[in-house]
Amino acid sequence: MRGFLKQLVVFLLPLLATAGALLVYNCPRQFQYLYLKDDCSSKGAWMFSRLYEQKKPANIVFIGTSRMLRAVNDSLLETRLDSAGLPLHVLNAGHCRIGRDLETVLGEDVMDQVLDVKPGSCIVIEIHEKEGIAPHPVFYCLARPHDYLLPESFVNQQYFSTMYDAGLLRLQYVRNSIWQPQQPAPKKSNGSSRFGYFETGHLADVKELEESAARCATVSNEVPGSWGNFELRYSKAWLERLITKAKARNCPVRFLFLPPYGCRNITPREMNYYNQFGEVWLAPDSIFSKKENWSDHDHFNTTGGRELTEWLAEKIRQEHKR
């Protein structure tokens, strides 16, 4: 038995070394963005184009989930600010599904590539009724080795599967390099626009909205216990990393509360925590309570997006005055 195990370990050593090498390998950023899975109509490809190819500066950046993606019309906001005498470039860098890890990695890329800090600049981070605890399902696609190997990841509930998937992604890159050296990675649509806003004119089903409101009515605002706090460590660690980086760039941070339909009256559970780092923007209930503003219970449609954007323009203008 001992001989068998010894031989097996020796045999597996090169494989383990290969796996280790793959895990610490930094594959090209383009590949990572293009292979973001289920990415809200090729948002990954667009983000790469926006950050690494267009390289146009952004002064106000919105970071969050698909709620943000459909709530903030960055093109309209830029026009409104411009007409108010604030020539600031706006970027909606929302990405579908929840996970602070991916938001942070994306946010860091935004800061490194296109963020231009000047008066009126800020980073606006989406917040919900409760802070999520799970990693983003496709975090591994965008993560660099230090993102999934270093401290923030130690409280990742899916630490091993993230590493496994990240390893597979890198293996896929190696395979592509061998089998398709001449061909670029598949090019996706939506590469030329400077704005990330995702527009939809669809009107939500009233019954769906009422069900969402009923669910909100039962959401309790209890303080998480010690286990709950431990679970929150993962999201908070990433959020703090993003905020630290923003502060290092002298860029103020704001939080925008984007609840689903019927939840506007709930105070975000981690309100005090967010307030430590920056102001929490609470848009008026009138925007959230109009049924015709929603495309489904989670997302605004064009009308809702426009209303919220108009409010944001006014908010930013007033803040700039101060």
Added chain:
Amino acid sequence: MVFNTATFGVFLVLVFVFYWFVFRRSLRKQNLLLVLVSYLFYGWWDWRFLGLLLISSVIDFFIGIQIENAPTQRRKKQFLYVSLVVNLGMLGFFKYFNFFVGSFIDAFGYFGVTLHAPSLEIILPVGISFYTFQELSYTIDIYRGKLKATRDPVAFMAFVSFFPQLVAGPIERAANLLPQFYSARIFVREVAVAGLRLMLWGFFKKVVIADNCARFVDPVYGHPENYTGTVLLVATVLFAIQVYCDFSGYSDIARGCARLFGFELMKNFDRPYFSTSIREFWRRWHISLSSWFKDYIYFPLGGSKRGLARTLLNLMIIFMVSGLWHGAEWKFVIWGIWLGFFICAEQLLQPLRIKLPAALSMLLVFCYFMFALVFFRASGLQVSISIFHDMFTSFSFADVVTQFHTVFLSLPFIIALALLIIGMFVIEWNDRRILPWMLQRGRPVRWMVYYSVLLVILLLGVFDNTPNFVYFQF
């Protein structure tokens, strides 16, 4: 839990460590561990079906004893009937309820009578057809006096639920597997190495060949109306390769895995595509199921000893039952009829003693099975018929080239895959020479071979959105 996942890798390592290091001195504890981990393995899909597995095991354990203890043949038969009713009843309910109710309603609808039946959303428990047949062989063999009923419930439960072969076979006979649970396990290095080698070969067949073939086959069979006949034909050839590599790959992994724990499972495939007759093919394809049907249905019906007409009828019966075993759909019944029809035709032609070149015979047998797979793979009977129609009426080789390029993106990849498929068949054809040759070489040569297979798996294997094993649906 599926073999080709990282979860299974961790599971296997942990079970191996506990089995050989923690419980090494106690056979009973080793068996108990196997039961627990097998239930964990099975419950990974859906824990709700664990009860089904447990209940059928407990019932058959006690029925086995009752059959053996029964004072009269009549009483033994009564207990056997209980076992048949319980096992086939569960199988029938979970697998065939909706099929028979639906067919019944359709039949009445044909005569203008509209019936409404309760709609039950029955989920098919994974592997139920496999472990039910395994348990039936146990009680039937006791009834026939070929086997002693076990008094060891843990060994029996381990026999029924043994995780390497629980969900897709081989369907073991109690006479072969059960005694292995009574005997002390001794770790034999050569056996374990042979097990790992078999697993590696199984993974190669599954992850590299079967899953890459599936990348071509799945979209084509998903929307056959969008493709020309030539593409459909190529997809069918590739599906024949896929289903073989998928299922025999699974069996190889199962057998290799069992060897790591000191068990020897029966061989389920013996190079079936090199058969020169249909009868030979069925002696080499899914051997554990074919032999089950032969022993428990074909021979009791009289086999080939009651004249030609009865032989042909018996053959048709077992192939129709085999079709139904595969799935509760009419397409599987037609599939069984197709397979049975041609084996009957071969039986009828036997007196003519037609001698064909071996290569031509192999090709004909392959075509016989490959075309049958159209029924097996298509989404329904109507679709199968339209695939057959298109296959022989619309030709376009350019479409095949385009489809290959669309799926695999790169010509070097396609060439490498084609060479690997050919290489796999060449190796299997010559395995009785190649394996001993390799084993006689020194460790560096052997390890180079293993590393090469691993490298091929890494560079060509499908890891992302891996298709499940084809036979898991049964």
